Amino acid sequence: MAIELSKQYNPHEVEDKWYFDWEKNGYFKTSPSKNRIPFCIVIPPPNVTGILHMGHALNNTIQDILIRYHRMNGEAALWMPGTDHAGIATQNVVEKSLARENIKRQDLGREKFIEKVLLWKDKYGSTIIHQLKKLGASCDWSRERFTMDEAYSRAVKHVFVRLWDKGLIYQGDKIINWCPRCQTALSDEEAPHHELDGHLYYLKYPLKADPDTFIIVATTRPETMLGDTAVAVNPRDKRYKKFLNKILLLPLVGREIKVIGDSSVDMKFGTGAVKVTPAHDPNDYIMGNRHKLKFVNVMYPDGRMNENAGEYKGMDRFEAREVIIEDLREKGLLDKIEPHALSAGHCYRCHTIIEPYLSRQWFVKMSPLAKPAIEAVKKGKIKFHPKRWTKVYLNWMENIQDWCISRQIWWGHRLPVYYCKECIKNAGEFTVHSSQFTGKNKAGIIVSETKLDKCPKCGSSDIHQEEDVLDTWFSSWLWPFATFYWPDFQKQSAISHQPSAFSSQLDSLQSTVHSPPSTDKDISARLKADLDYFYPTSTLVTAPEIIFFWVARMIMAGMEFMHNVPFKDVYIHGTVRDIEGKKMSKSLGNIIDPLEIISQYGADALRFSLISITSQGQDVYLSKDRFEQGRNFANKLWNASRFILMNMEEADSGKVNQIRQNSTNIVNKWILSRYNSTIKQVSSYLNAYKFNEAANAIYGFFWHEFCDWYLEIIKPNIKDDESRVITRIILEGTLKMLHPFMPFISEEIWRMIPGNTSTIMFSSWPVHSEKAIDKKIEARVNMVFDVISSIRNMRSELEIAVTDKINVKLFTGSKPNLETLNFMSGDIKLMSKLDNLEISKDYKPQINQYASVLKDIHIIIPLSGVIDVEKYLLKLGKRIQEVSSQIEAKGRTLENKDFIARAPAEVIKKEQDKLEELKETLNKLKVVKDGIK
Numbered sequence: 001m002a003i004e005l006s007k008q009y010n011p012h013e014v015e016d017k018w019y020f021d022w023e024k025n026g027y028f029k030t031s032p033s034k035n036r037i038p039f040c041i042v043i044p045p046p047n048v049t050g051i052l053h054m055g056h057a058l059n060n061t062i063q064d065i066l067i068r069y070h071r072m073n074g075e076a077a078l079w080m081p082g083t084d085h086a087g088i089a090t091q092n093v094v095e096k097s098l099a100r101e102n103i104k105r106q107d108l109g110r111e112k113f114i115e116k117v118l119l120w121k122d123k124y125g126s127t128i129i130h131q132l133k134k135l136g137a138s139c140d141w142s143r144e145r146f147t148m149d150e151a152y153s154r155a156v157k158h159v160f161v162r163l164w165d166k167g168l169i170y171q172g173d174k175i176i177n178w179c180p181r182c183q184t185a186l187s188d189e190e191a192p193h194h195e196l197d198g199h200l201y202y203l204k205y206p207l208k209a210d211p212d213t214f215i216i217v218a219t220t221r222p223e224t225m226l227g228d229t230a231v232a233v234n235p236r237d238k239r240y241k242k243f244l245n246k247i248l249l250l251p252l253v254g255r256e257i258k259v260i261g262d263s264s265v266d267m268k269f270g271t272g273a274v275k276v277t278p279a280h281d282p283n284d285y286i287m288g289n290r291h292k293l294k295f296v297n298v299m300y301p302d303g304r305m306n307e308n309a310g311e312y313k314g315m316d317r318f319e320a321r322e323v324i325i326e327d328l329r330e331k332g333l334l335d336k337i338e339p340h341a342l343s344a345g346h347c348y349r350c351h352t353i354i355e356p357y358l359s360r361q362w363f364v365k366m367s368p369l370a371k372p373a374i375e376a377v378k379k380g381k382i383k384f385h386p387k388r389w390t391k392v393y394l395n396w397m398e399n400i401q402d403w404c405i406s407r408q409i410w411w412g413h414r415l416p417v418y419y420c421k422e423c424i425k426n427a428g429e430f431t432v433h434s435s436q437f438t439g440k441n442k443a444g445i446i447v448s449e450t451k452l453d454k455c456p457k458c459g460s461s462d463i464h465q466e467e468d469v470l471d472t473w474f475s476s477w478l479w480p481f482a483t484f485y486w487p488d489f490q491k492q493s494a495i496s497h498q499p500s501a502f503s504s505q506l507d508s509l510q511s512t513v514h515s516p517p518s519t520d521k522d523i524s525a526r527l528k529a530d531l532d533y534f535y536p537t538s539t540l541v542t543a544p545e546i547i548f549f550w551v552a553r554m555i556m557a558g559m560e561f562m563h564n565v566p567f568k569d570v571y572i573h574g575t576v577r578d579i580e581g582k583k584m585s586k587s588l589g590n591i592i593d594p595l596e597i598i599s600q601y602g603a604d605a606l607r608f609s610l611i612s613i614t615s616q617g618q619d620v621y622l623s624k625d626r627f628e629q630g631r632n633f634a635n636k637l638w639n640a641s642r643f644i645l646m647n648m649e650e651a652d653s654g655k656v657n658q659i660r661q662n663s664t665n666i667v668n669k670w671i672l673s674r675y676n677s678t679i680k681q682v683s684s685y686l687n688a689y690k691f692n693e694a695a696n697a698i699y700g701f702f703w704h705e706f707c708d709w710y711l712e713i714i715k716p717n718i719k720d721d722e723s724r725v726i727t728r729i730i731l732e733g734t735l736k737m738l739h740p741f742m743p744f745i746s747e748e749i750w751r752m753i754p755g756n757t758s759t760i761m762f763s764s765w766p767v768h769s770e771k772a773i774d775k776k777i778e779a780r781v782n783m784v785f786d787v788i789s790s791i792r793n794m795r796s797e798l799e800i801a802v803t804d805k806i807n808v809k810l811f812t813g814s815k816p817n818l819e820t821l822n823f824m825s826g827d828i829k830l831m832s833k834l835d836n837l838e839i840s841k842d843y844k845p846q847i848n849q850y851a852s853v854l855k856d857i858h859i860i861i862p863l864s865g866v867i868d869v870e871k872y873l874l875k876l877g878k879r880i881q882e883v884s885s886q887i888e889a890k891g892r893t894l895e896n897k898d899f900i901a902r903a904p905a906e907v908i909k910k911e912q913d914k915l916e917e918l919k920e921t922l923n924k925l926k927v928v929k930d931g932i933k
Contacts, residue, residue: 005645005752009638011602015744019133027761028138030078032533039070040078040537042480043139044550045147047086048125049093054576054584054610055543056128057135057594058620061607062573062691063541064137068740069686070538071138072765078534079138080483082145083125087412087472088182088349094120094411110410117411131595136603136743138761145483147475148413155482156475157416157449159561164447168365169405175285176404178357179347180303180317184408185361187471188401189548191345191354198342200270202335203328205231208247208256215243215259216335218270220342221280222328223321225250226309227298228257230276232287235261237272251333252324253310260291279358297358301408317355362406362415362468370400372559373552382555385571385689386617389547396548405471412469418446422460477553480566484531489524535562539569547572571689574619581621597627604742605630611741612695633699634745637738640707641749644727647718648754666823668726670781671710672772674701675730679768682737695741702734709785713827728753733766780820784828787821790854791832794861797928798850798872805835809860811843817857851931869932876929883922890915
C-alpha cells in the first residue's frame with residue numbers, strides 16, 4: 001500500500017514532536033555496556049548567563065553529528081551535558097539587574113547576594129539548555145551537571161588540597177591583570193590585547209645634584225610615574241654612562257630615585273631611558289625584584305589614584321593623566337608628546353582597559369603540570385584537528401606561566417583556605433619571601449576540603465575563610481572526569497560520614513539504569529564503572545579562543561589526577577563571522593540569531609547549512625540567505641521521498657537484498673555504485689572530521705545524481721520491481737547518512753517507510769559494498785549524462801524551447817562509448833526531449849548545423865527547420881558587439897585612476913566581477929557562433 005506525505009514539508013510540525021518523543025523514550029541515555037565500544041563527548045559547558053548564538057549552533061551541531069554517527073555505528077555514545085557557573089560573567093549580569101533597583105551587592109552582603117545569584121540561575125540558567133534542545137542536541141540530559149553543584153564543588157576542593165599538599169599552589173604578591181570595573185584579577189587569556197591610538201609622552205627627570213640637567217624618559221602611561229622607584233638605562237648605552245647610579249628627583253613628587261643599568265632596556269625605544277614602576281608594569285616588576293627596588297602602588301582597586309599619588313588622590317587614572325601632563329607642562333618638565341600606537345589588555349567581560357597591578361593572589365605552579373601534558377601530545381596520545389593547532393598548543397605550553405587562580409568576586413568556588421588568627425599571632429607577622437609563602441610562612445593557614453569552625457592545630461574558633469573565589473576555569477578544567485562524580489566514589493569518608501553525599505548521583509543513576517542502586521557502596525561502584533568505561537573521553541569539539549583557557553588545562557588536569565589524557569582527539573572549528581568577515585557581535589549589529597533561523601527555516605536547515613559551508617578548521621562567513629540552501633535541500637528531500645513513498649509497496653522490503661546484489665540494468669548498476677561510493681566517502685569524511693565534505697557528498701549524490709538523473713530516468717518505469725526497490729534502498733540509506741546532520745526530517749520520513757516502526761537513531765549506519773562499486777560503469781553512465789547536459793546547453797544557447805522536439809546526431813570513434821550511447825539511446829532521447837537520435841561511428845560535417853565536441857564525441861543539431869540561421873547569426877553578431885562595447889566601457893572605468901582612488905574597495909570589486917562576467921559571456925557567444933556551420 002502506497003504512503004503519501006503531505007505536499008509541503010513543515011519543520012515546525014515535525015521538530016518539536018520528535019524531540020519530545022526522543023526524550024520521553026530515553027533514547028539519549030547511555031550506560032556502560034560490555035558489548036559496545038564507548039564513545040564519549042563532554043559538552044563545552046555554556047555559561048548559565050548564555051543564550052544560543054551561532055558559535056554555539058556550529059559547535060553543538062558538530063558534536064551532535066559525531067554522537068549520532070557513533071550511536072548508529074553501534075557504540076555506546078554518551079554526550080555529557082552541563083553548564084558553567086561563569087563567575088565574573090554571572091556576577092556582572094546579576095549586579096546589573098540589581099542596579100536597576102538601585103541595589104549594590106555590598107548592600108546585601110555576601111550570603112544574600114549569593115542567594116540572589118542562585119535565584120537568577122534557577123530562573124534563567126537553563127535557557128541555553130532549552131535552546132540546545134531546539135537545535136536537536138541529543139545529550140543524555142539525565143546526567144546534566146553544573147560546575148557549582150554540591151558533588152562538583154567537592155571535586156574542586158579536593159583538587160585544591162591535593163595541589164597545595166604537593167606544593168603546587170602558593171600565595172604571593174605579583175603583578176597581575178586587574179580589572180578596575182570588575183575589581184578582580186584576570187588571567188592573561190582573560191585580558192586580550194587590542195590596538196589603540198595612544199601617545200608617547202617625553203618627561204624630564206632632573207638630576208638631584210644639578211636640577212638643570214635632565215634625563216628624558218618616554219612613557220605611554222604618565223599617571224603611573226607617581227609610583228616610579230628608578231629610571232633604567234642600558235649599561236652599554238654610551239649616552240647615559242655618566243648618569244649610572246646618580247640620584248634623580250621624581251617630578252611632581254620629589255622622591256629620590258636612582259638611575260640603574262639593566263640590559264633589558266631597549267636603547268632604540270624613545271630616548272633609551274625608561275621609568276621603572278614595579279607595582280604597575282609586569283616588566284618593571286621583574287626589574288624591580290632584580291634590583292631590589294621599592295614597590296609603590298598608586299591606585300585603588302577601582303582605578304582611582306590612592307594616597308601614594310599625593311594631590312592626585314581620588315582622581316580616575318585617565319583623569320589624573322591629563323592633570324599630571326598639564327602640571328608637568330607648567331613646570332617645564334614635559335619635553336614633547338608624539339602619537340604612538342599601543343596594545344592594551346582589556347577585560348574579556350566588560351572590555352575595560354586592565355591595569356597591571358601589584359596584588360596578593362593565589363597561583364598554581366604550571367611547569368610541573370605542563371610537562372606530562374606536553375609529552376602526551378608529542379607522543380600522539382592526543383591529536384589536534386586541524387594539525388596546525390598542535391604547534392600552537394605546544395608553543396604555549398612550553399612557555400607557560402604560573403596561573404593566577406584567585407578572583408575578587410563573590411560568585412564562585414570560595415577557596416578552601418582558612419586563616420587562624422591565634423596561630424598567626426603566635427608565629428609572628430608572616431612575610432612574603434621570593435613572592436610566595438614558603439615553609440614557616442604557612443603558619444596560620446589551613447587548607448581543608450571540609451568547612452572548619454575551629455583551628456585543627458590550636459583549637460581556636462577565631463578563624464575565617466579566604467574571601468576570594470577560584471577562577472572559573474579552575475572548576476571547568478576538571479570537567480571530563482568530575483562530571484562522573486570523581487572523586488566521591490574513591491573516598492570512603494564521603495560514604496561513611498556524609499550519608500547524603502550521593503543523593504544527586506543516585507537520581508542520575510536511577511534514570512539511566514534498569515536496577516537502581518540501593519546503598520552508597522553500590523552507588524560508588526556504579527559511578528566508578530561509569531568513569532572507567534567512558535574516560536578517557538573520545539573527542540573534544542571547541543573553538544580556538546579557549547585552547548589555553550580550557551583545552552590545555554583539561555589535559556594537565558587529566559594527566560595529574562587521572563594519570564591519563566582526558567580525550568583522544570581535539571577538533572578546533574573556526575569562528576562564525578558575517579559575510580564581510582567581521583566577527584559577529586551585538587555592538588556591530590551583525591548577529592544572526594539561530595532561534596530566528598530555526599523559526600523561519602527549521603533546525604535541520606540551520607544545521608545542514610552551517611555544516612555544508614564550514615571547511616575543516618576554517619572560519620564561517622554567514623548571511624541569512626545562506627540558510628536557504630538547507631531549507632531547499634529539506635524540501636527536495638521531502639518531495640523526492642513523497643514520490644518514492646507514493647509508489648512503494650509493502651512487499652518491497654523483502655526484495656532489497658536480492659535486487660541490491662543481482663541488478664543487470666546499467667542505470668541501476670550506476671546508481672547503486674554511486675550510492676555505495678557515497679557511503680564510503682561520507683564515512684571516511686566523518687572519521688576524518690571533514691564535516692562539510694561529508695554533508696556536500698550526501699547533497700551532491702541525492703540531489704544531482706539520484707533526483708536529477710536517476711528518478712527522472714526511471715519515472716516512466718517506477719512500477720518496475722527493480723527500480724522501485726532500488727529507490728527504497730537509496731532513500732533509506734540516504735536518510736541514515738543524513739540523520740546526524742538533519743535528525744528531524746530524517747526521522748519523520750523514516751517512520752513513513754513501511755516496516756520502520758522504531759527510531760532511525762538506532763538503525764545501523766549504512767556499510768558500503770566494495771563489490772557494488774564499479775568505476776567503469778560510473779564513467780560510462782556519467783559520459784551519457786555529460787552528453788545529455790551538452791545537448792540541453794546547446795538548446796539553451798540556440799534559444800530552442802524545451803517543448804520543441806529536435807533531432808540530434810552523435811558521432812564517436814570509441815567502441816565502448818558507441819556501445820553505451822546505443823544502449824542508453826532511449827534515456828538520451830527522453831532526458832533531452834529529442835524527436836530523433838542518430839548514433840554512428842564516423843563524423844561527417846554538414847551545413848546548417850550546430851556542433852559541439854565533448855572529448856571524442858561530436859554532438860550535432862541539424863538546424864534546418866529548427867531556426868532561421870541567417871537571422872540567428874545576425875542577432876548573435878549584434879549581441880557580441882553589445883557585450884564587446886560593455887567590456888570596453890568597464891575597462892575604461894577600471895583604468896580611471898580617480899575612480900580607483902575614490903571608490904570603496906567593495907565597489908571596485910563589484911566592477912571587476914562584472915567585467916569578468918562580461919568576458920565569460922563574450923567567449924560563450926563566440927563559441928556558439930563558431931559552432932554554427
